[in-house]
Amino acid sequence: MGILIRTVPISLSRCWRIVKWTCIKYSYRLLGWPRIKSTLDADLETLGPFDRLRPTPLSITIGNTPFPAEEALHGTTATPELCARVPDSLWVEVDGQGECIRYYGHGLKDGENPQLLVFLGxxxxxxxxxxxxxxxxxxxxxxxAQLQEAMADWSHQANAPALFLARPGIYGSSGNHHLRREAREIALIDRALDALKSRFGIGAFILAGQSGGGGIVAALLGRRRDIAAVVLSSSLLSVRQAAAHWEFQRDIPGRFLRDARRLYDPIEDIERIPSDPAPAIYVISDPEDQAVSFSLQLRYVRALREAGREVQHIFAHAPAPAHHVLTGHARLAAALIARGETARNIRIQLGRLDRQILFQDQQPAAPRPFRLYSPPAIEAQSAICLKVGDGEIGEVLFEKSPNRRLPPASLVKLMTALLLHGLIERFGHSSTDYLAIEEADIVGGSGRNVEPGERINYGDAFANLMLPSSNITANAVARTFGQLLLDADGLSTGGPRARFVAEMNAKASSVGMDRTLFKNPSGVPARGQMTSAADMAKLMLAAMKVPAITSCWGKPTHVMRVKGQKLRNQKIVSTIKVVNDYDVLGGKTGTLLPGCYNLALVSQAPNGETIVTVLLRAPDPQALYTDTRRILDAVKRGRDWPLKSPI
Structure with a gap:
């Protein structure tokens, strides 16, 4: 019922806005009414959402003459003859249609240039x-003239030629900037690089891009084999996710502004990035970025790493209040790459640049948003959020009744998995050995995806415990290893499951869980089976040291090989709703009906440190994940996270 109370008004509001703007759109097209008025500066030329563009022939802007904003707003056209009169320009064609692409360079030599630094705004x-x-x-x-001067500075900084490449429709290039980040713009920039390579004998490119320009650079990674390195600062790198986010962030739904399906998404082309030789990839982000969400940048970094690509992700401080413009950082990193500096030295130099920005002229740094924050109001009955460093529990960032004893539900399986790891080693097994499912293991509840007579290997058993939270797998683990423990003890009474649970409680005591008592290996309801949020945080710390757990608990899905009468590849799905959130590394859920929704979560702090968050007894799933985001967003955005020392 709580979910309905929250979601129904949101859905109705969205439906109403779609209907309203559909009527406005067709009314304007048929009658020219209503006109959508601008609330911006009266001197600023604007276009309504349904106004048609009025492109004009490209003007030739030189020297200290400002670029015409009206040309950028409406778009421009050009011909090869016109382009020939534009200084430092390239006539580039894609699909039979051409554009005049302008560049502003310094240090280019006639003949051959071993490498060229290129910046996209x-x-x-x-x-x-x-x-x-x-x-x-x-x-x-x-x-x-300003662009030319900036390139001269960059060239001297890098001791190499440098060039600003104007994207279609802006900075003196012809085209339509409304079609930014679509396949045609990327193809035009790609062809422009080909033309520069031919004209100046370029051996390799070092590309840097800020914001949307960084997205173009990321797209080029999968298209070219002559890119030595890229630097992506505050870049839009996960476009589909961004479009989904912005769909209802404005009053006008996003679908009325652009067809998001036409946008190019760099994250979908990671597999095309060459691996031999592999380009150096640097991503520079400010976690407080107000223009391009940090989540979009971190998602791309994680996707690169999951694909086996090496990437340097550097956290930086961009000027307030937007915390977005990192152009100086991008150019410095690219210049250092051109000079052959190591990744460690590049991090050190960028850290120094940060300090110059923050303490320029000995003035105190601009305050970060929400520096002083109030503890968020949450519906869960108990919670704790704390930093973890060097394998130890650190500063408590948030707490609400952290020592209150409540049912753990399937969070119990964290201990089951932790014991499984230790007992596999103790009894000489490996992750490729098989766990047999028997009739005695069958129980209701979550994760009913295996049957008696079937087998899964222990590696898949960890995933089946963590993702769909299989009660059957937990019982099979307890039965199998409980019997081995009994045999090792020389006992034949007491039952294997009871012996395994006794081992669980002994392990809980050894890690300091003094308010926890386990009664079964799965977390199904049992009188007296209780824990606390503080104790579960200690269990999470122990689990974080086990690769067999950490390698699977952050996966959205996993394919499990099931052997038996029905041999199959079984897809299993995580129960963690926020597993795809930008900062989530992994964790475990636990549910008892009615009204007991638990979560233990590991996430990444803005400076790369680790945060453990545990919530117990939220009233419904929506409250659980709303509480989680409230806590994480408050502690991450409500305090400074000093950058870690370069390593």
Whole structure:
């Protein structure tokens, strides 16, 4: 019922907005009414969400003349003849249609250039809540001379030629900036690099991109074999997720502004990135980024690592209040790469740049958002959130009745898995040995995906305990290893499951869980089976040291090989609703009906440290995950997280 109370008003609001804007759209197209008014500066030229563009021939902007904002807003056209008159330009065609792409370089030599640094700037088109579009006001003060000067500085910094490549529709290039980050823009930039390579004899590129420009650079990674390194700062790297997020963040739903299906998503092309030779990949992020969510950047980094790619993810401090512009960091990193500096030295130099920005002119750093935060109100009856460092529990970040004893539900399986790891080694088994399922193991509840007579290997048993929370697997583990423990004790009475549970309680005592009592290996209801949030945090710390657990508890899905009469590959799914959230590393859920929803979670702090969060007895699933995000968002955004020393 709680879920319905929360979700029904949201769904009705979204449906109403879709209906409302559909009516506005067709009314405007048929009658020219209503006009969507801008709430921005009256001197700023704007376009309503349904206004048509009025492209004009590309003007030739030179010297200290600012770039025309109206051309960036409406788009421009060009011909090969016009492009030939534009200084430092390339005529590039894609699918039979051409654009004039302009560049601003320094240090390029006639003949051959072993490497070239190329920078791509961010998006300049912004959309208000009511769909009114405008170009960033700062664009109207930028000139070709400024870009040329910036490239000269970058070239001297890198001791190599450097170049600013203007994206279609902006900074003197023809085209339509409304089609930014689509396949055509990427293809045009790709062809422009080909043209530069041919014109100047470029051996390899070092590409850097800020924000939307970083997304273009990431897209080029899978298209080219001549990229030595890329630097992506505050970059939009998980576009589908971003589009889904923004669909209902404005008053006008996102579908009325752009067809998100046309956007290119770099995260979907990671497998195309060459591995021999592999380009160096640097991602620079400010966890407080207000423009491109940190989650989108971290998701891309994790996807790279899951695909076996090496990536340097560096946390940085961008200027307040947006915490977004890291252009200086990107250019410095690229320059250091060009000079052959190591990853460690690059981190050190970027750390120094951070300190210069934060303490420039001996002034105190700008305050971070929500530096002083109030503990969030949560519905769970008990919770704790704390830092973990060097294998030890550190600072408590949030707590609510952390020592209150409550039913653990399937969080019990964390101890079952922890014991399984130790007993596999103790009795000479390996992860490839098989666990047999017997009739005595069958029980109701979660994870009913194996039958009597079937077998799964111990590696899959860990996943089946952690992801779908299989009670049957927990019982099979207790029966199998409980019997081995009895045999080792020289006993024949007491029952294998009881012996295994006794081992669970002994292990709990050894890790300091003094308010916990286990009664079974699965967490099914049992009188007296209790724990506390503080105790579960200690269990999480122990589990974090076991690769067999940590390698699977953060997976959304896993394919388990089941042997038996029905030989099959069984897909199992995590019960953790937030497992795909940007900062979640893994964990375990526990549920008893009615009204007992538990979660133990490991997540990543903005500076790379580890946070453990445990919630007990939330009233429903929605409350559990709302509480989780409230706690994590409060402790992460409500305090400073000093960058860790470079290693």
């Amino acid at each position: 961010g998006d300049l088109l912004f959309t208000a809540s009511n769909g009114v579009r405008h170009i960033a006001p700062s664009y109207q003060s930028q000139t070709p």
